[in-house]
Amino acid sequence: MTTDIRSGAVAGKPREALDAVTIRFAGDSGDGMQLTGTQFTSTSAVVGNDIATLPDFPAEIRAPAGSLPGVSGFQLHFSSRDIRTPGDEPDVLVAMNPAALKVNIGDLLEGGMVIVDTDAFTKGNLAKAGYDHNPLDSGELSRYRVFPVNLTTLNANALAETTLSKKERDRCRNLFALGLLYWLFDRPMEKTVRWIQDKFGKRPEVADANLRALRAGFNYADTVELFTTHYTVDRARLEPGTYRSITGNEATALGFIAAAHRAGKTLFYGSYPITPASDILHELSMHKEFGVKTFQAEDEIAAMGSAIGAAFGGAIALTGTSGPGLALKSEAIGLAVMTELPVVIVDVQRGGPSTGLPTKTEQADLLQAFFGRNGECPVPVVAPATPADCFSMALEAVRIATTYMTPVLYLSDGYLANGTEPWRFPTTESLPDLRVEHWTRAEGFMPYLRDQRTLARPWALPGTPGLEHRIGGLEKADITGNVCYDPDNHHHMVSLRAEKVARVAESLPPLEVFGPPTGRVLVVGWGGTHGAITSAVERLREEGLSVSSVHLRYLNPFQKELGEVLGGFDKVLVPEINLGQLRFLLRARYLVDALGYNRVRGKPLKIHELAGHIRSLV
Amino acid sequence: MGMNTDVGGGTATREAPASLSRKDFVSDQEVRWCPGCGDYAILAQVQRVMPTLGIPRENIVFISGIGCSSRFPYYMNTYGFHSIHGRAATLATGLKCARPELSVWVVTGDGDGLSIGGNHLIHALRRNVDLKILLFNNRIYGLTKGQYSPTSEFGKKTKSTPLGSIDYPINPVQVALAAEATFVARSFDRDLNHLAHIVERAAAHKGSAFVEIYQNCNIFNDHAFEHFTEKDVRDDRTVYLEHGKPLVFGRGGDKGIRLRGLHPEVVALGDGGSTEELLVHDERARDASLAYLLSHLDYPEYPIPLGVFRAIQRPTLETMMQTQVDQAVQKGGPRDLDALLRGRETWTVDA
Structure with missing residues (x-):
């Protein structure tokens, strides 16, 4: 928060304008913190703030109540300016129990607000959180502004007249907290009211209880002396246009629907449930009216x-997974390379190796995407940079796949997948035309003929008379596609497949440099670190330092300008949420002495830490 | 050139190009199976049946995995896909979902379909995808030169089991029945007319059709089925299942099978036994119990059943998938991509 929330203490409940605020909601995984955060986010988006979110939940669906592993968090950054990340450090922490306080307090900005449910600070809960004392009484929170609210009791009182059980009443606590925050940050409640009515339409008594809790929270904050000021965050000065809010996984799903629509084709999505990619399957399965066919397969393979199979039949064919699933798909991806069929493989990366950190973000599948198959097996790789960019890159992935007749890897990550941002959505007619021409002439047809420009082979579909042909995983003779073990043919075909992927570079947009094209330090990033890197670089340039950045959305092949851009700077720094995978590729490809900034913590990079590191290089 | 591949509804076009013959289904590729392999007979029968099905050749696709049997698509002059080990059913499922009007065939073996690809076989069958699955069972790994397979007999000595196999074998028909396949049959490479008949029945079935074909590998597992497939013993050691007919076998039909409680027993006919008390085959029973019971019959205690164990009707995956799409289109009106992109809530930032 740029304006100081710590000053506070003004009588008469005045409003104070702030530029930006970061709130973290934290509670048990059953407390509804994701929902509370999502509601606050939608409301903030609709009032016109720029937004960025970071849901942070445990892999366990319901870890023991009150325990540290069971804490679920949702961080939201809302602003009157253009923002790119969910915020380094929260200004406000809402902690529904001692465990939520313990897990999150270390991240809070010094002097930030802590709103706690004092009713949850029982001996039992304190013990579960590993406290041998009550931190609310010990003075250890003196660096923060603590707002103790007996939230469970207040909520229960507000719902005394309802017919709900005590347990059901307590489940409305999160709405009480949301109402309180709505007052504190001067948000309208209409959107959430509508949402409650919609969601619990069939259970009016539950809808009523939730509405009461929401309003009681709002009125409580308005009435008690504990809260002296409420804060306003103005509409953001975003580019003019019409916006909606969107998560990365939603944008991915919509992007592929749009791509299939622009190709005039059926979208086929075969997928096996895996965190954090499953929401793509959920989203696509809701849009059958666009001819989308979803298939929940028995396994990743x-x-x-x-x-x-669907690609062979002429559909826009897609599969989605996360790192462990990508490993299982490797052999079949090789088959798609050999048979030169257009399939897009979405990998929403998560912490690894093995099962790793299933609900946390990471960028450590880049080398798997490049090299994780047997044989010389090149595949174009693209990576969206922001949640909304997932839409654009889905269209790009389909364009590359169908133009070059190749599988394409699309690397999203857990942060992009679950993160939300405003999206100035395009109109259908502004989207690229992705129509495909299939080979239909029997005369002169050979399955492995080549387009001279793209080196693509013909996409000849079953059902076309006279084009009956056989393809498969054995090496193909050039042109005829017959099985062929000839040594020179194999060398030729291996080279051809590599050359075809290299030629994708001819079709890519020019690489954009953020900042001057030459200078002291170039920061090179890819994927979900875009927001942190760009913000850090912007901050340093405001300080007058010679720093630029490029963010690679095309990783294989790289854009043609990259080599020259790298050469224009004294130092190249590659921040990544891995141990240096892009850096490894850049060093190999361009013989550049790139440096790394690597933090593999399952969390997005922090702007101030990264900026500090870059500053030390300049 | 552009053609619309957006699939509408989808049953196979049945306007037969009557002029097609067996030769039209023979590709220009040299067949590379070992001389004397049972695969030749199966290929010949499938090529014989194809022109009689009334399906345009361009609408037929053969998909295989890896193994000797999986070279099959190269020899069929149809669309074909030689995929990777065990995964043919997955490609076939995706293709059939995308293009329900195609006639999709899967050729697999005992290793490909029951070992590495066992999971996919089970799931394709239980979903009732309209695929014709031909499983060539030679009870050996041929392409890798002679290791035991999941259908090899217990105790079998092979290159990888010099002291005898200690794996209990799996019964392909039982796997298919347990997966609730809607069509389950068995034939073998030595009775060409029966084989052709079973392939025709499978082709005519709407839904997953599973056919186990006993196939002799004369290099690594020769004579595996001779004890009941040789002409002089075949009548006494096999029983041909026919819907609605009593289970009669033996030279001149001198033996039958009846049930005593849950136990089948062989009875001699005309010698105190009459066909009236014999077990009558019912391939259309909703419940697979009878078929499962029959699947247990094995030589030497019983004759080995051949023919159709089960053939029932149930909606297919690709049809139901298409129906959901069609209904959504009907209900949702014309596809309005702009409305989808706009979503439920928007706000405007003025210049």
Whole structure:
């Protein structure tokens, strides 16, 4: 928060304008913190703030109540300016129990607000959180502004007249907290009211209780002396246009629907449930009216196989997974490379190796995407940079796949997938035309003929008379596609497949440099770190330092300008949420002595930490 | 050139190009199976049946995995896909979902379909995808030169089991029945007419059709089925299942099978036994119990059943998938991508 929330203490409940605020809601995984955060986010988006979110939840669905592993958090950054990240450090922490306080207090900005449910600070809950004392009484929170609210009791009182059980009443606590925050940050409640009515339409008594809790929270904050000021955050001065809010996974799903629509084709999505990619399957399965066919396969391999089959049949074929699933799909991706069929593989990266950190973000599948298959097996790789960019890159992935007849890897990550931002959505007619021409002439047809420009082979579909042909995983003779073990042919075909992927570079937009094209330090990023890197670089340039950045959305092949851009700077720094995978590729490809900034913590990079590191290089 | 691949409804076009013959289904590729392999007979029968099905050749696709049997698509002059080990059913499922009007065939073996690809086989069958699955069972790994397979007999000595196999074998028909396949049959490479008949029945079935074909590998597992497939013993050691007919077998039909409680027993006919008390085959029973019971019959205690164990009707995956799409289109009106992108809530930032 740029304006100081710590000053506070003004009588008569005045409003104070702030530029930006970061709130973190934290509670048990059953406390509804994701929902509370999502509601606050939608309301903030609709009032015109720029927004960025970071849901942070445990892999366990319901870890023991009150325990540290069971804490679920949702961080939201809302602003009157253009923002790119969910915020380094929260200004406000809402802690529904001692465990939520303990897990999150270390991240809070010094002097930030802590709103706690004092009713939850029982001996039992304190013990579960590993406290041998009550931190609310010990003075250890003196660096923060603590707002103790007996929230469970207040909520229960507000719902005394309802017919709900005590347990059901207590489940409305999060709405009480949301109402309180709505007052504190001067938000309208209409959107959430509508949402409650919609969601619990069939259970009017539950809808009524939730509405009462919401309003009681709002009125409580308005009435008690504890809260002296409420804060306003003005509409953001975003580019003019019409916006909606969107998560990365939603944008991914919509992007592929749009791509299939612009190709005039059926979208086929074969997938096996896996965190954090499952929401793509959920979203796509809701849009059958666009001719979308979703298939929940028996395993990751079957999902990939089904997508290859659908591609052979002429659909826009897609599979989605996360790192462990990508490993399982490897052999089948090789088959798609060999048979030169257009399939897009979405990998929403998460912490690894093995099962790793299923609900946390990471960028450590880049080398798997490049090299994780047997044989010389090149695949174009693209990576969206922001949640909304997931939409654009989905269209790009389909364009590359169908133009070059190749599988394409699309690397999203857990942060992009679940993060929300405003999206100035495009109109259908502004989207690229992705129509495909299939080979239909029997005369002169050969399955492995090549387009001279793209090196793509013909996409000849079953059902076309006279084009009956056989393809498969064995090496193909050039042109005829017959099985061929000839040594020179193999060398030729291996080279051809590599050359075809290299030629994708001819079709890519020019690489944009953020900042001057030459200087002291170039920061090179990819994927979900875009927001942190750009913000850090912007901050340093405001300080007058010679720093620029490029963010790679195309990783294989790289854009043609990259080599020259790298050469224009004294130092190249590659921040990544891995141990230096892009850096490894850049060093190999461009012989550049790139430096790394690597933090593999399952969390997005922090702007101030990264900025500090860059500053030390300049 | 552009053609619309957006699939509408989808049953196979049945306007037969009557002029097609067996030769039209023979590709220009040299067949590379070992001389004397049972695969030749199966290929010949499938090529014989194809022109009689009334399906345009361009609408037929053969998909295989890896193994000797999986070279099959190269020899069929149809669309074909030689995929990777065990995964043919997955490609076939995706293709059939995308293009319900195609006639999609899967050729697999005992290793490909029951070992590495066992999971996919089970799931394709339980979903009732309209696929014709031909499983060539030679009870050996041929392409890798002679290791035991999931259908090899217990105790079998092979390159990888010099002291005898200690794995209990799996019964392909039982796997298919347990997966609730809607069509389950068995034939073998030595009775060409029966094989052709079963392939025709499978082709005519709407839904997953599973056919186990006993196939002799004369290099690594020769004579595996001779004890009941040789002409002089075949009548006494096999029983041909026919819907609605009593289970009669033996030279001149001198034996039958009846049930005593839950136990089948072989009875001699005309010698105190009459066909009236024999078990009558019912391939259309909703419940697979009878078919499962029959699947247990094995030589030497019983004759080995051949023919159709089960053939029932149930909606297919790709049809139901298409129906959901069609209904959504009907209900949702014309596809309005702009409305989808706009979503439920928007706000405007003025210049």
